[in-house]
Amino acid sequence: MLPYPALHASHGGTWIADGEGTRAVGRAEAVRLVADTPTIVLNAPVIGQRLGHADLSGLDLLELFAFVRPAVFAVPTPKGLAEALGLPVPSDDREVAAFLRDAVDAMLDLLATDWPEREGAWHAAQSLFRLRWTWGPAVTQRLAKPERAERWLFAKLPEWAEEPPRAAPRTVTLPPDEVASRLTRLTGAGAEQRSGQAAYATAATAAFAPRAMRDTPNLVLAEAGTGIGKTLGYLAPASLWSERADGAVWVSTYTKALQRQLNHETRRLYPDADERKRRVVTRKGRENYLCLLNLEDALQGGFQGRAAILAQLVARWAAYSADGDMVGGDLPGWLPTLFRRNGSTALTDRRGECIYAGCPHYRKCFIERAARASAQASIVVANHALVMVNAARGRESATRPTRYVFDEGHHLFDAADAMFSAALTGAEAIELRRWITGPEGTARGRRRGLAARLSDVASYDEEGGRAITDAVEAARALPSDGWLQRLNEGAPFGPVEALLAAVRGLTYARAAGDEDAGYALETELAEPTPQLVEAAAPAAAALDALLRPLVVLGRRLEAVLADAPDWMDAAARARIEGAIASIGWRTETVAAWLALIARIGGPASADFVDWLAVDRAEGREWDVGLHRHWLDPTRPFADTVLRQAHGALVTSATLTAGGDWDVAEARVGAPHLLSPPQHFAAPSPFDYAGRARVLIVTDVKRGDLPALANAYARLIVAAGGGTLGLFTAIRRLRAVHARVADRLAREGLPLHAQHVDPIDTGTLVDIFRDDPRSSLLGTDALRDGVDVPGESLRLVVMEGVPWPKPSVLHAARRLAGGGSAYDDRIVRARLAQAFGRLIRRADDTGAFVLLSAAMPSRLLSAFPEGTPIARMTLEEAQTAVRTLSSAGPIRHGAEA
Structure with missing residues (x-):
């Protein structure tokens, strides 16, 4: 010892x-x-x-x-x-x-x-x-x-092998009886037959039928309540189609928790570990993998x-x-x-600096191995962001999937909103500068600029070499280290920093908020001041001077590939193809910035929402810039992803979120397609009337932090732990945690909290799941991505009605989406997702508590039909939770 x-x-x-x-x-x-x-x-x-x-x-x-x-x-x-x-x-x-x-x-x-x-x-x-x-x-x-x-790491890792291109999937039609037989095999011959799951699998099969017209996918929208078994329901036709057509089905998720669940469920498809590794591949963005x-x-x-x-x-x-x-x-x-x-x-490729085949570890690269494995796989488990990035930037066009399953489909709108937006900010601009110029001054590290990455091309192609030199020179007009301090001191350097300084000044002048509170500020891009208009033209000229050589360089690299010089082997070709993709991405970024600058002093677009923002955290500024989002981001999603597919299934337990199919269609981009989608709905088989209750507490005053903390503490004690507490503001979460953590510890009830504990969110959920007496406080990520069945989660408490944040973007979408009805749709979706954390299995029991006397009755349709709903005082809710809690006598364990 x-x-x-x-x-x-x-x-x-x-x-x-x-x-x-x-x-x-x-x-x-x-x-x-x-x-x-x-x-x-x-x-x-x-x-x-x-x-x-x-x-x-x-x-x-x-x-x-x-x-x-x-x-x-x-x-x-x-x-x-x-x-x-x-x-x-x-x-x-x-x-x-x-x-x-x-x-x-x-x-x-x-x-x-x-x-x-x-x-x-x-x-x-x-x-x-x-x-x-x-x-x-x-x-x-x-x-x-x-x-x-x-054999150490670099000698131990296997090399991936080049495979011949995969042929296009064959055209096949799946007989319903064979899909039913595949589902029976997946669920187990002796398993109880669930009619909802069988009907769901049949409906999902339509997404795998041959499409009738170009740019017109077979789109199926399927809402399946918790407990239907939708994962196996769509894996049955997906796996059968993959085998018959010899093609890959991409199953796209929003949360990592569902990705892990899918990887577990595919063991039923391919029990042999080696076969499963070959047929099922998980794909994520490059920034997730070790470089x-x-x-x-x-x-x-x-x-x-x-x-x-x-x-x-x-x-x-x-x-x-x-x-x-x-x-x-x-x-x-x-x-x-x-x-x-x-x-x-710094160990991942977060800056897009990959040199592809120029890397000595290229043949062992985890990213390249996953990309090549997915080209030959049957099921590719990906996420919404990666699917959209690959489609929008033309990545892996030769192996582009024709069939998609979008699980957690209610998040497609948010994923598209993030993917197809543009932001000309100091942080984004300085990152582009570093990518082009490489290390400057005394900076060290492996970072390499364009000239270093493409030195052999510059020596071979004179025009390409000049384009690299011009791009490096033009990039010096972008913000450099210390830009934020110079803005604060009123001494910007260069035209783009001058534009950001004008943006910062106008934002502080017009932002509708307490500028001394330390939180982000924003204001719509309307009626710009003369200072902002005057700063726009030089900034646009500087960005145009950068865009031109990047466009030329991209074309010259394509010409180099076509000419195939003597020195170009397969590795060099792959490196140049990677450079073309990276330059194309940056070119699109700069073009979007120019379009955003052109909006200053110009007419507004009906398709976009533009605003100015100063991003701050706890009183410290960390970014300044202009932002542009699509008013309806499902439009570019439909154009770049859905139209190119032959079939797609969009599914979720809360696709309509208590609304109708028009709402669901609008949230996934269906109105932008030529043909209407098919609809399917199956309610949850769980006995919500007998195993769950919604309690609306009426005597906790909004804004009273001591009362809020007291409510959380009393409810957690009543449940004996096993509580998921959800907040809409990090500040209130921290305040409640500080007031109740020691109090609960004296009761033997550990409390963990996102944004408080120095632990990542996934690990916090693992800790919560592992101890039935522990409780967890968190924000949006926990509302949507927690799957904790059993006694570890028997109470969900929300601090209040989860109204959307009143931002410039939300105000524009609210105006276009029907005013208060738009807000109601968002709130119902959030409530439905939060309630969905509670009952994950047929034998789960618990309560959902909303600490809001002002909860409108019209929003109660967010909860499953038949769920008992009651308004009561905190004391009454405490008694009800104690009665409903299924924790029983649980041995006190050691706190994490």
Whole structure:
């Protein structure tokens, strides 16, 4: 056993365990101990927050677990770690500190065995020891040097192989009886037959029929209530069509939780792991995957201090990862948070700097492997954003899917809104400058500008070389480092910074809000001041001077490909094709900026909503700029995605959200197609009348934070935990958490909170799911993306009616969409999604509580038909929740 004490801190107290036993200590004593003595902790950022010492560090067990068991899932709590290591779970908080010492022994003992992740560990341990990793001495002492040389990361990763182009899918028609037979196989021969699921599968089959006319897909809108089994319902015809037509079906989601669920459900389709890996591929945007070149740079000195340690642990994970996905894949979501902001985002391709075949790791690239695997797959699990990006930017046109399933289809509007918008801001402009010019001044790093990336092309093609030089020179008119400070000081440099300065001044002058409150400000782009009009012309000229050489360069690169010079092998061709795609994306961006600038002083467009904004967080400005969104973003979605498809199924449990099919059609772009869609609806089979209640609390005054916090605390205690608390404002969430966390801890009820705990959202949900006595507070991401069936979630509490934020964009859409009726549709959809978190299985029971006396009766149609709804006082609601709660006698567990 290591001769170090272990520390555990929760909202209920602080304990230290050493060779003499366990004792309770005060927070100040605990902080002094950690400062003076190497101390074992579990999740140092969380412990530090609870002790009021954000920079607390120690021997973090999670770091040791990430080294010993990379790519292995573990909930980052005492209970979760105990289960992952096969140790007894501590029964209460006092026992946790001693357990931490036992967990250390278990993991260090593992180092003396031939455990599954042994390969590469010795090499990584030596590097981590040199970096002064706190666990370095203990690990290197116990880890013997292997008898044979280890295959480390870059030698261990397999190379992807080039495949011949896949033929276009065959034209097939799916017989209904065969679809029904496939569904029976997926659900299991002895499973109870659900008529709603069978009808759903039959309706979904229409999306896979041969289309009759060009630009006219077979569109099916299907609303299936929770419990219908829609995932298997659409996988039945999708998998059958894929086999018969030899084509890929892209199943697109909005949340990572549903992606994980889909990957689990496809085990029914392909029980054999190797076949499933070949037939089912998960695709995400490039920014989600580990970039091996960025990682190599970090390992070779590009990262320093704690960031370098993170890079080594990520390298350990990458050697065992299934797909290299750093966001929602098998990288523990808690690992980057242990290092706060030290480097995890720099390990992905977030800036679009990929050099494609010019990269020495191109043949092992996780991104390229996923792209090629998806071209040969049967089912591709993607997300709405990636589907739209690929379609809008012409990516992978040779393997463009003809059949889509858009699950969580109620989010298509929001995804299209984000994808097809434009923003000329300081942050966006400086990113473009860096992409073109590369490092400037004393800047270091792997970042390479256009000239470095395309040096061989410049030497071969004289006109292309001049275009690169002109683009680099023109990019110097864009904002550079320190631009925001210069704007604050009234000393902008260059025409684009001058435009942003005018935008900032007009926004502060006209924004309808408290400019001293520290929150974002915005104002519509109307009746611009002379200063803004005067700044527009020079900025437009500067952007035009940048756009022209980029257009020329794109054309010259296409000509170089056509001429196929002697030096161009397959790798060089792939690199230039990648450069063409990247330049095309930037060209479209600059063209959109020019169109936005042209709006200044010009006529408004009926298709777009334009406004000025100063983005701020907690009183600190971080961006300034002009914004443009489509009034109806489903129009470009329909044009770029739906029209090109042969068939699409759009499905959700809340597609109409208590409205009608006209509402659903408008939210997914159906009115912009030549033929109307088919409709299908199946209500949930759950007994909402007997197993759920909606309680509207009438005596919690709006704006009274102490009363709001008191309501949350009393309701959580009444339910015995298992509560999901939803907020519409981060500020109120934090205020409530600060008031009730210690109070609940004294009741043995752990409380976690998004935007408070230094833990990523996915991990927070894992912790919540793992402990039936815990509760979780959060905002929109939890309202839409939480799937926690069973006793871990038996109460949902919303702070009030989730009215949409009164922004410039919302005001324009509200005017076009029917005024208050438009607001009502949004609120009903949000309420339906929030209520949908409560009952996930037929045996779930619980209450949905809305703390709003002003809840309009017209919005109650958001809840499933037959659900009992009652208005009552907080005391009455507390009694009702206690009665309804199905928690029963649950053993008190240790808080995370």
